[in-house]
Amino acid sequence: MKKASVLMILGPLLLLGLYVFPLWNIMLGAPQYPDPLGMNIHIDGIRGVGEFDIQNIDGLNHYIGMRTLPKDDEMWEFSTFPLIIGAMVALGVLIGLLGYFGKVNYKWFLGWFILMSVLGVLGMYDFNAWMVDYGTNLDPNAIMKLTHPDGTPMTYKPPLLGHVKMLNFDVTSLPATGAWMMFAGMTLTLVAAWLGWKTTRPGAAPEAVVA
């Protein structure tokens, strides 16, 4: 259980990477953009991959009536997400410590993982909802109003995951370093729960032997 608890402490700490590294990355490449434009989505705001990428993405998007990308203070998520992540890290480390001293069992570990997964899914849902709004809620006076062959208006929601072709742009959306650290951290807590279960279930070998 001590080993499981150490993993349970380490796992949530990996989420601290989200304060430094981007959660998600969206790249936009086109023939006339041999160096693609890109944005990194951090938990506290959207940053350009290149110094002026945000300005240039906004410049392109204004033709098709998309709003400018939100500034840090224009979305509640960018002030709330850092607090939630901080709280989850603190909670996870606390559970790990309590587990180390035998105060709680592996079910708490699993509980943290489930809570984090639910929050993660909610976050993705929220992110996707924003992208739907951003890509479809277009300025009625847009310079270029494009339609699909069937006559329906074209919309520009970036993919949540993977690649789509959008007009002349290839848009690729993938988790970035911060997300990979989060996934690794969450996996560690799941491993911690499993180890905890294995070492404390009835009939398990005494911990000293396992260690």
Add this chain to the structure above:
Amino acid sequence: MKRFQLTIATALSGFALLLTGCNQGGGTASNGALASSAAEKVYVAPGEQDEFYAFLSGGYSGNLTVYGLPSGRMFKEIPVFSQFPTSGYGYSEETVPMLNTSHGFVPWDDAHHPDISQTNGELDGRWIFINGNNTPRIARISLSTFETEEIIEVPNSAGNHSSSFITENTEYVVAGTRFSVPVPQRDMPINEYKGNFKGALTFISVAPEHGHMDIKFQLLMPGFNYDLSHPGRGKSHGWFFFTTYNTEEANSLMEVNSSQNDKDFIAAVNWKKIEEYVNNGGGTKMPANYAHNLYDEGTHMATSTMKKEVLTVDPTKVPGAVFFLPTPKSPHGCDVDPSGEYIIGNGKLSADLTVHSFDKMIAAIEGQKFDGEAYGIPILKFEDVLAGTVQSSGLGPLHTEFDGQGNAYTTFFISSEVVKWKLGTWEVVDRKPTFYSVGHLMIPGGNSRKPFGKYVVAMNKITKDRYLPTGPEMEHSAQLYDISGEKMELLYDFPTHGEPHYAAGCPASLLTANSKKFYKLAENNHPYVTKSVADARVERKGNEVHIYMATIRSHFTPDNIEGVKVGDKVFFHVTNHEQDFDVPHGFAQLGANTSEILIMPGQTKTIVWEPKQVGVWPFYCTDFCSALHQEMQGYVRVSPANSNIELSWSLGE
């Protein structure tokens, strides 16, 4: 696309066959037929880039052109000494001061010899220098922005031709006079030239941190014609060598009268000795008047300052600093091999090439073995300094470059060929015809301690039938030879702009990483910048109207302006708000007696319009910037001089 490429390849192969057909007795490449086809060697596939940059002077275009090798494709014309309506250089308020001289605004020059800055005798790719021949000037061009940053006028000089060559750590850029003149200038009979005119050799210091130029001293030499020059390098670093002609000091019918002496001189100047003399207070300060024009990348503006004094040095006052090396037949090019040992005098009226030895020269100087003197300057004995002669190598040698493998390549104008010969043994290895009458040639780095001996470019003076005819006037022609083998192989012809007199080349990798993509708007310190559209405005100061205008795809802010009157002087200060690579905006106003301006991202440029007619006059973006480029336009309402319409401006109202 594939089919298109195939077509090009086929066309090029056919072209190469034609070239091979013209290759009179030069022999074919010794390598396998397919692997070494000339077409493949010069073909740079779509999307791929050239291996070398080549900077060809524009001669009477006054500018510098940038090419790629081996493709021969032209990438840019950099305006230097000439007005350039394409970008507004020399028209915009910011750049007019660049062309200021002691004779006032001079919109043109004859640009001759580019030279890339060096460190320890190797190309360092910071700047390229070039001389203006007619109104003596030296320009420095940034190899980050590929724009002219500085021009300094050279006083007491005329026909600034033995220029602009740099010492091996870019300590100095050197400018010699081709035409000797009275110094200082004065009203005197022309036929009193002999003994009275002077030839100024000017050493211009280059500040290592930003390249700013300043005349350190002028050596006032006897009134010969100082034709070309090159620095010593390696062991001869600290010396500079100048060819001379007209040591007869004739002042009329020069083609005969200055060709009488069997030998003219190469002047060897120990500039380190003179520098020391000057640093110790030597030399005479002389009143002068010359312009120093400096462009500031931060303000995007040039300023012109008139300088009033120059330090002159009498060579006879610095013993051991200047010597004459007799050299046959009005030598033209003066070239120093990569080791610094050999100084080549290309005697243009001769069939032979004369090569002097630096070691022998030093020994002769130390042995005091002089053969008289000219105006107090010791003349060394020809036999004492001669390293060797390249015999009957051709007719009319002009210039020599080096491949770093112990070979030299000399152009022969009269016999129209490039001749390859070996340093030390002086034997001719190969010769190939040029089409036609070659002047300069260039091997990237061929004038440094470390040449990149893969290609030589021959710059020909006569084109005639090389291309489709275009009437009496046509562009000059350059030819590219592969020199990686024992024998040279003619690969390609390409037209050049103006008349290239010399070129400088370097590996592309030396420059590509530093090439600026755009200017940062946040760092724009132009006094009339419009940093945010909220600052876009129109201000009146008497009859001056200043329009602070911003551009971004695809509109001007403001785009409707009223309250301008006939007799006003309207300044359009246009700032490009784009912050992306290769998104310039242009600006042109109907009725303005000037050029357009082409404004790079983050930059501010200004043109002036003095409206003479009442009306509503449009302006527009001249660079196809975006899908809405055609919509990028605006209007200025011009009212009668006595109108009381208030100034107003707007966008989207």
